[in-house]
Amino acid sequence: MDLHNGGLMSMTTWMTRASFLLVASAAALVSACSGSSGAADTEPPAKTSGPPACKSSGKNAWETYGQKAFLAVNSSIFANVDAEMKANGTKNLGNSFNLVGTGKPPATHDSPADFEAELAAFLVYAYGGPSSITYTDGRSYSGSGIDIVYFHTGLNITTDQYDYFVMSIVVPALTSNGVPMDDVSSCFAPVVTAPAFVADIVGR
Numbered sequence: 001m002d003l004h005n006g007g008l009m010s011m012t013t014w015m016t017r018a019s020f021l022l023v024a025s026a027a028a029l030v031s032a033c034s035g036s037s038g039a040a041d042t043e044p045p046a047k048t049s050g051p052p053a054c055k056s057s058g059k060n061a062w063e064t065y066g067q068k069a070f071l072a073v074n075s076s077i078f079a080n081v082d083a084e085m086k087a088n089g090t091k092n093l094g095n096s097f098n099l100v101g102t103g104k105p106p107a108t109h110d111s112p113a114d115f116e117a118e119l120a121a122f123l124v125y126a127y128g129g130p131s132s133i134t135y136t137d138g139r140s141y142s143g144s145g146i147d148i149v150y151f152h153t154g155l156n157i158t159t160d161q162y163d164y165f166v167m168s169i170v171v172p173a174l175t176s177n178g179v180p181m182d183d184v185s186s187c188f189a190p191v192v193t194a195p196a197f198v199a200d201i202v203g204r
């Protein structure tokens with residue numbers, strides 16, 4: 001899917017996720033009420049594409065948090081995966097992460113270090129940042145060039161594994177680095193719960 005072309009804003013799927021439901025309802029209320037101000041003709045046109053705005057800032061996640069925070073969250077994602085695999089083995093996330101670097105299936109050909117750098121670049125791009133970044137190793141990594149379907153093909157990731165990854169790995173990585181739940185719900189969750197994005201990863 002084209003991450004910068006409006007596919008991110010589908011409210012339908014992420015509103016079905018219980019953890020985000022309350023915040024989503026509150027956001028719907030706020031937006032319903034804003035129409036009564038009578039100032040509609042003087043307001044800028046609604047943003048129709050690109051990553052969603054954070055409640056805290058009115059700007060997208062990249063503009064709100066910047067590269068340092070994105071790299072910190074990315075590191076926490078990998079630390080959380082390690083801890084999860086040590087604590088629970090393949091119970092919740094399946095076997096995919098044990099295959100990294102093996103090349104079987106081909107999606108797993110990158111080394112763990114490259115995987116970490118590539119995920120950082122992808123997240124930066126997906127949340128409104130530049131199409132490539134200079135990572136901590138001094139090398140340049142392209143987020144916009146990553147074929148998400150290719151990189152999850154042959155992994156047979158299930159919906160349960162995907163949901164666990166988002167809720168128990170990614171969300172704690174965000175909150176442990178200081179992102180408030182309001183922003184998790186408003187500007188981070190919609191990107192990874194958009195049906196077209198999930199379909200690029202689950203069941204392949």
Ligand code: HEM
Pocket residue numbers: 093094096097099100101102107108109110111112114115116118119122146151152155157161162165166170192201
């Ligand atoms: C928020 C959801 C997800 C995002 C944004 C995401 C993102 C990515 C990206 C950008 C890559 C390419 C890395 C590279 O170029 O090497 C990748 C690869 C991979 N992902 Fe995901 N992914 C997600 C969910 C999952 C889940 C749920 C699993 C497993 C349960 C998973 C397992 C893997 C594995 C094993 C690779 C291959 C790494 C390698 O090259 O060896 N991903 N993912």
